[in-house]
Amino acid sequence: MTTSARPATKPACPNFSSGPCAKRPGWTVEALKGALTGRSHRAKPGKAKLQLAIDLTRDVLGVPADHKIGIVPASDTGAVEMALWSMAGARGLDMLAWESFGEGWVTDVQKQLKLEDVRVFKAPYGELPDLSAVDTKTRDVVFTWNGTTSGVRVPNADWIAADREGLTFCDATSAAFAMDLDWSKLDVVTFSWQKVLGGEAAHGMLILSPRAVERLESYKPAWPLPKIFRMTKGGKLIDGIFVGETINTPSMIAVEDYVDALQWAKSVGSLKGLIARADANTRAIADWVAASKTFAFLPKVEATRSNTSVCLSIVDADVVAKGPEAVGKVAKAIVSLLDKEGVAYDIGAYRDAPAGLRIWCGATVETADVKALTAWLDWALAEAKAAA
Known part of the structure; x- marks a missing residue:
């Protein structure tokens, strides 16, 4: 039996997936008509297009x-x-790990590279490790700026030593284009096209500071490197990688899509405009949560809450009283109901995260759609409880 009023307005775009994420507003396949298909990426036009993507980035x-x-x-x-x-x-x-991807980098370093001098700082989903305990002065540091699967981000880069001797490796895949990265504190920054700008999957971006380049040219690891990992030759950086001469063949359709997204980003105010859009979306969620007695943010500390991958817990007293299994079933029912209604796709919590919801609020999402979604979340919870 339906126990709450069915909302009258649906989000115009129901795509709230945390990756691949919603395309930019107004996107159609016509945006790809300039793609350099059927041509070599190593030809002058192909390299020029790849260089354009780098320059716009x-x-x-x-x-x-x-x-x-x-x-x-x-x-x-x-x-x-x-x-x-x-x-x-x-x-x-x-190494810092407070969600699944950070955990993955720990596994790679300890079990694949088998490095011995490694310290791991962990925190459960919804929390950050103690950043003050990390030695950013003398050691290398690996961390995610924004935990996509936990909705927790570092509040800033103040905890990183300005006079550091080691390198900082920052996985910024759901932070780039939505958060203000402090380039003076970051040596290696990575992200993909499929997050904040809603680009297509399969391609990554690697940004290196001069200190990172010096490391590449002065350090030779003890293990063999696959071809697609090699960035030096004869002890010197292969500079072509950073001027559009990719290691392997890229999809020129995906490149065109990324260029289109970057040009759209410039039209809305570049980084400041993108951050403002993501912040407005998250604020719509926060305003709704503040008035809710049934949903809450998974991250308890406001300064560490993501403005892209927003993770929510179900705190409805009736559901919580029945235990974790009941919470999980209700969360899945909400996801299923809203998918069936064409209101929201792919908003379930990450498989390793606590039961709940994960709503993408990055810059390509419209605030009006987020506001419309919140009413449907209330409706879906009431429906799921009635059916339980």
Whole structure:
């Protein structure tokens, strides 16, 4: 039996997936008509298009002129792996993990690279490790700026030493284009096209500071490197990687889509405009949560809440009283109901995270759609409880 009024307005776009994320407002396949299909990416027009993607990335993100930007294989994962396999092990390593992807980098370093001088700082979903305990002065540091699966981000880069001797490796895949990254504190930054700008999957971005380049040219790891990980030759950086000469063949359709997204980003105010859009979306969720007695943010500390991958817990007293299994069933029922109604797709919590919801609020999502969704969340919870 229906126990609450069915909302009258649905989100115009029901795509709230945390990756691949919603396309930019107004996107159609016509945006791809300039794609350099059927041509070599190594031909002059192909390299020019790839260089344009790099130049627009630098422009929109405000990447310093002395930092290298490369398009690499295998999305953000590929970019992180390239960096770790090429540069980790030169000195002691501190690793931060508070969600699944950070945990994945820990596994790679400890079980695949088998590094011994590694310290791991962990925190449960919804929390951050103690950043003050991390040695950013003398050791390398690996962390995610924004935990996509937990909705927790670092509040800033103040905890990173300005006079550091090691490198900082920052997985920024759901932070880039939505959060203000402090480039003076970051040496290796990675992200993919499929998050904040709603690009297509499979390609990653790797940004290197001069200090990271120096590491690449002075350090030779003890293990062999696959071809797609090699960024040096004869002890020198393969500079072509960072001027559009990709290691392997990129999809020029995906490149065109990324360029289109970057040009849209410039039209809405570049980084400041993108951050403002994501903040407005998250604020709509926060206003609704503040008045709710049935939903809450998974992260308890406001300063660490993501403005892209917003993770919510169900705190309805009637549901919680029945135990964790009941909470999980109600969360799944809400996801199923809203999918069936065409209101919201792919908003279930990540499989390793606590039961709940995960709503993408990045810049390509319209605030009006977020506001419309909140009414449907209340409706779906009432429906799920009635059916339980």
